[in-house]
Structure formats: C-alpha cells, structure tokens
Amino acid sequence: MxxxxxxxxxxxxxxxxxxxxxxxxxxxxxxxxxxxxxxxxxxxxxxxxxxxxxxxxxxxxxxxxxxxxxxxxxxxxxxxxxxxxxxxxxxxxxxxxxxxxxxFSKILEVELKAAIELPDDLIEQIRIKLANILDYKVELNTEIDKDLIGGIRIKIGDKVVDGSIKAELENLQKRLEQIPVSKLGVE
CATH class of the missing domain: 1.10.520.20 (N-terminal domain of the delta subunit of the F1F0-ATP synthase)
Incomplete structure (x- = not known):
C-alpha cells in the first residue's frame, strides 16, 4: 500500500x-x-x-x-x-x-483471456473494435486460460467484461441456488 x-x-x-x-x-x-x-x-x-x-x-x-x-x-x-x-x-x-x-499518449493496456488460442486476425479485430469503442490505442495482451471453458474475458484496468462459459455457468448456478426447493417440486 x-x-x-x-x-x-x-x-x-x-x-x-x-x-x-x-x-x-x-x-x-x-x-x-x-x-x-x-x-x-x-x-x-x-x-x-x-x-x-x-x-x-x-x-x-x-x-x-x-x-x-x-x-x-x-x-x-x-x-x-x-x-x-x-x-x-x-x-x-x-x-x-x-x-x-x-x-498521456492515449494508449490503453487491455488483457484478453480465452480458453483456446485465438487466430491472429480475430485478435486484431477485437483490438480494432476496442480501440474504436474506447477511443484509445489498444495494447492487447492475450493469454490462454483453459478454466474459462469457452468464450473470452476482457480486463481493462479494474473493469472486467466476462463472456466466458465458466461465468455463464456460475451465474446459472447462483440463479438455481436462489430458487426455493418447494418451487422445484421437491418436498
């Protein structure tokens, strides 16, 4: 600190x-x-x-x-x-x-994690899209994370956009856990 x-x-x-x-x-x-x-x-x-x-x-x-x-x-x-x-x-x-x-130079470091190695042209398309959305030059650092199962996770500073299958499964699990057992037809 x-x-x-x-x-x-x-x-x-x-x-x-x-x-x-x-x-x-x-x-x-x-x-x-x-x-x-x-x-x-x-x-x-x-x-x-x-x-x-x-x-x-x-x-x-x-x-x-x-x-x-x-x-x-x-x-x-x-x-x-x-x-x-x-x-x-x-x-x-x-x-x-x-x-x-x-x-100062309007360059933004972005971390992209994917479950598999992405083709270079797809990585470039993502970089260009992010640059257009954010209005910054984007330095895209890619990493393979097999735990994601599929999809991608993008981290910009302390913000995370998680489009991974793992995140979707975790969200589904949380929603299922919130359903009372009586509503599932189980007594």
Missing part, C-alpha cells in the same frame, strides 16, 4: 517535470534502462537497496555505472530517490511513470 503511494507521488513528480522539459520519452527510456540494469545486476541492486550503505557511496557508484547512460534529469531524480531512501521503489515508480505516459 505504501509502495503504491510512493510510486504515485514520485511517478507523478517525475512525469510532470519530464513533461515540462519535453523529455517524456527520454525519461521513460532511462527508467526502463534502470529497471533492466537493476534486474540484471544483483550486485548493483544490493548496493542501491542496502539500508546501511551511505547515500553518498550509493550515488558515487550509481553515477559511475549509469552516469553516461541516462539523461541529467533522470540522474538528478535518482539522486533524490537515493537521498530520500526511496530508491527501492524505483521499479514501482517506473511502472507508474509508464502508465502515466500511456494515459
């Missing part, structure tokens, strides 16, 4: 600053590079995340490794994160930033 609040606060701050300086894409690329570097180098991650290593030492190593690879704006932002002991939230901040960039 606190991690999400930190990510929103710092993600918004860096996004607004990058927007003001017209460096939105550049900062996004920098943050993705940082995420990848931290993910790939456990030594670098351990140094940055270790609570007992002094901020000055962290910044020194950080700038030796990343100084020429990222913009000055991103480097200053990371220096602030180190000073405020928030560098461990970098991954969540980068994800928040990415979501803000997508919103």
């Amino acid at each position: 606190i991690e999400n609040e930190i990510a929103r606060k710092y993600g918004q701050a860096i996004f607004e600053l990058a927007s003001e300086k017209e460096k939105i894409e550049e900062v996004n690329n920098d943050l993705q590079l940082l995420r990848d570097t931290i993910k790939e180098s456990s030594d670098f991650k351990n140094l940055l995340y270790h609570p007992r290593i002094e901020s000055e030492k962290k910044k020194e190593v950080f700038f030796k490794i990343m100084g020429d690879e990222i913009s000055e704006l991103t480097a200053q932002f990371c220096q602030l994160l180190i000073d405020k002991r928030r560098i461990t939230s970098l991954n969540a901040i980068a994800r928040d930033y990415e979501l803000r960039l997508k919103e």
Whole structure:
C-alpha cells in the first residue's frame, strides 16, 4: 500500500517535470534502462537497496555505472530517490511513470483471456473494435486460460467484461441456488 503511494507521488513528480522539459520519452527510456540494469545486476541492486550503505557511496557508484547512460534529469531524480531512501521503489515508480505516459499518449493496456488460442486476425479485430469503442490505442495482451471453458474475458484496468462459459455457468448456478426447493417440486 505504501509502495503504491510512493510510486504515485514520485511517478507523478517525475512525469510532470519530464513533461515540462519535453523529455517524456527520454525519461521513460532511462527508467526502463534502470529497471533492466537493476534486474540484471544483483550486485548493483544490493548496493542501491542496502539500508546501511551511505547515500553518498550509493550515488558515487550509481553515477559511475549509469552516469553516461541516462539523461541529467533522470540522474538528478535518482539522486533524490537515493537521498530520500526511496530508491527501492524505483521499479514501482517506473511502472507508474509508464502508465502515466500511456494515459498521456492515449494508449490503453487491455488483457484478453480465452480458453483456446485465438487466430491472429480475430485478435486484431477485437483490438480494432476496442480501440474504436474506447477511443484509445489498444495494447492487447492475450493469454490462454483453459478454466474459462469457452468464450473470452476482457480486463481493462479494474473493469472486467466476462463472456466466458465458466461465468455463464456460475451465474446459472447462483440463479438455481436462489430458487426455493418447494418451487422445484421437491418436498
């Protein structure tokens, strides 16, 4: 919970600053590079995340490794994160930033689950239809979920449109359970 609040606060701050300086894409690329570097180098991650290593030492190593690879704006932002002991939230901040960039660019991530693998042309038709309905560019992430039995489930943010057979069966079961036994002719 606190991690999400930190990510929103710092993600918004860096996004607004990058927007003001017209460096939105550049900062996004920098943050993705940082995420990848931290993910790939456990030594670098351990140094940055270790609570007992002094901020000055962290910044020194950080700038030796990343100084020429990222913009000055991103480097200053990371220096602030180190000073405020928030560098461990970098991954969540980068994800928040990415979501803000997508919103700004009118790009929407949509999750589509189907019981079977759908043909590419059908997936493209669904993507186009959603883009037209939502008035956003749609990034469609597909996944196979055999538990659905048939049909599809679409998730957009925290909203779910469930057109699966599993959902229909569950709804039918709930309706049947609500019918009093006396109405079924059973005593």
